[in-house]
Amino acid sequence: MKKTKPKYLNVQIHLKQQIQQGTYNPGDFIPSENQLCKQFSITRTTARKALDELIKEGFIERIHGKGSRVKERRHxxxxxxxxxxxxxxxxxxxxxxxxxxxxxxxxxxxxxxxxxxxxxxxxxxxxxxxxxxxxxxxxxxxxxxxxxxxxxxxxxxxxxxxxxxxxxxxxxxxxxxxxxxxxxxxxxxxxxxxxxxxxxxxxxxxxxxxxxxxxxxxxxxxxxxxxxxxxxxxxxx
Amino acid sequence: MKKTKPKYLNVQIHLKQQIQQGTYNPGDFIPSENQLCKQFSITRTTARKALDELIKEGFIERIHGKGSRVKERRHxxxxxxxxxxxxxxxxxxxxxxxxxxxxxxxxxxxxxxxxxxxxxxxxxxxxxxxxxxxxxxxxxxxxxxxxxxxxxxxxxxxxxxxxxxxxxxxxxxxxxxxxxxxxxxxxxxxxxxxxxxxxxxxxxxxxxxxxxxxxxxxxxxxxxxxxxxxxxxxxxx
DNA sequence: TAGTGGTCTAGACCACGCC
DNA sequence: GCGTGGTCTAGACCACTAG
Structure with a gap:
């Protein structure tokens, strides 16, 4: 009965909303994995799971040594x-x-x-x-x-x-x-x-x-x- | 110079080859995550990473409580x-x-x-x-x-x-x-x-x-x- | 109930980009 | 050197499936 909502899903939804609302625009870097860990009181594994999902949905891309960047959308x-x-x-x-x-x-x-x-x-x-x-x-x-x-x-x-x-x-x-x-x-x-x-x-x-x-x-x-x-x-x- | 090959990649390639060679056919279940852990001396996190990649490539699907099954058709x-x-x-x-x-x-x-x-x-x-x-x-x-x-x-x-x-x-x-x-x-x-x-x-x-x-x-x-x-x-x- | 996958923790070390 | 992401360990608890 009780649907347990995974933690990573909250992070995923939160970031997606911020991207859709323009808090982060294409080219911007979203908070780093460690920052997300602190902000949501989670471990890096969980933060990365959220980012993995956003990558699959095409919202962001990871850049080694730099961060995670919001992807450009063509018109x-x-x-x-x-x-x-x-x-x-x-x-x-x-x-x-x-x-x-x-x-x-x-x-x-x-x-x-x-x-x-x-x-x-x-x-x-x-x-x-x-x-x-x-x-x-x-x-x-x-x-x-x-x-x-x-x-x-x-x-x-x-x-x-x-x-x-x-x-x-x-x-x-x-x-x-x-x-x-x-x-x-x-x-x-x-x-x-x-x-x-x-x-x-x-x-x-x-x-x-x-x-x-x-x-x-x-x-x-x-x-x-x-x-x-x-x-x-x-x-x- | 030396490209360190991630462990999960070995598992991923190994399973992919077995699928392509027909060792596992569509509908078959590949070894469980715990079995892969023992077989390759890795942890479940690493085993799951390999399976995640195979899912992204469309080779398998996970079924909660049952196992990972080779998919019928390519997406x-x-x-x-x-x-x-x-x-x-x-x-x-x-x-x-x-x-x-x-x-x-x-x-x-x-x-x-x-x-x-x-x-x-x-x-x-x-x-x-x-x-x-x-x-x-x-x-x-x-x-x-x-x-x-x-x-x-x-x-x-x-x-x-x-x-x-x-x-x-x-x-x-x-x-x-x-x-x-x-x-x-x-x-x-x-x-x-x-x-x-x-x-x-x-x-x-x-x-x-x-x-x-x-x-x-x-x-x-x-x-x-x-x-x-x-x-x-x-x-x- | 036993075995499977789903989620999560709290660390660790490495490779890359930049200053 | 420092912060970033990339990989990995060794556990833990939960949810689902099936006998």
Missing amino acids: TLGLLNVKGFSEAVGEGVNTKFLQHPIKALWSDEIILPVSETDRNASCFYFERLRFVGKTPVMLEKNWFPNTKLPQFTATDFVDGSFFKTLSQRYLIEIVGSTQEIRSEFASEKHAKIFGIESTSPLLHISIKFLTSNPKLTIYSELYCDTSAYPVGNSYYL | TLGLLNVKGFSEAVGEGVNTKFLQHPIKALWSDEIILPVSETDRNASCFYFERLRFVGKTPVMLEKNWFPNTKLPQFTATDFVDGSFFKTLSQRYLIEIVGSTQEIRSEFASEKHAKIFGIESTSPLLHISIKFLTSNPKLTIYSELYCDTSAYPVGNSYYL
Whole structure:
């Protein structure tokens, strides 16, 4: 019953928050291992465990003889992994709902196969356009079975993030995904949305997200204008 | 001058070889931490360090109360499977070297920043065109510092896979990647290679691979004609 | 209950970067 | 020389799995 929270996790979370809040910026050195030992009354083994985790998450790097430094984040749309748009890009991101969550039909536009059980359930749909500053960079279309998210509306969104909303309001996490990626001509309709020629190339990403709730699968079709902001991601073991 | 080899590295290499040689197969349990302590005359901390590295490399997983088990599949690194093209697409894949490995210069074509130390080293380069059946689908260009792979030639390739070669011949694993993805018009030259119009969209993927050898970073530029075969991957926690 | 991995302590010595 | 991270020891207690 009682979840014992490891000490290293407190240190890890504390440092991560300070990095995300800008207490430590990219290039800055966080406190040394010995300083963390004193500050949290722990041994170096435990301090290093916390730092090991932050390294795995890509927040810091160790430099022998110098210290642990906050890593630089490139200004790209990192969404290919499980991270999500708003988390990865940071500030300067705006979102406009082109379609608030409504009951809809399963669309032919969904590339990856919709499972039998999903297709028999009613479908929720929403559509958003994402901007960096005033430049539209990504059109995002999402479908998922209606049954699993009671009272789901646009106003519920936590920090404008769908995944963060799932995690915090419904305790549902993304546990896997299947993707297909294409380079295509923009359709007439999409070209108009992005304000580009219909002969321009668009990046088309089809994703099927698996969640910790076996009944909830999310189908997404993303269209990205990568001419100014390429889609990017990083992955570290 | 004398590089002192850490004890955990011996354990790590020993276990990795046994896994690659089939002494332990996927699903098998490797010796417990306490057994490793006795076998190598080390403490549990050191044994765990070795296992931590093997986990990061994707070879094993720990199961609380049971042991450490050899993993079934290699994890995927972001966009493309680490196993590489040949295993991801399946049968009917052919590869043609457009340029066998040679000493070359660091190219302007590399999108992601080349580190200072890499740029100061001499550079190895090779280029391959990948087919599904007789259709060219991916042009692959790779650069890496010359210093780290002695006697590296095209004939060394294990199963036609660069990464498998690194793993089996040099015991080097991919431990991370940074990617940028763009949808672009095909260049004149690339259009000719793929046999398409130069106004056609091409998927352009720029990757910087980090390996278990800190001195070896691999820079790749991939160009894919996704009209018939989209790029895909799956990701599971 | 025995064995496994998960966490943690309180030290130690070494290698690296910098002044 | 001094502070940093890199490795290692010899324990300890806890949580999970399985017979």
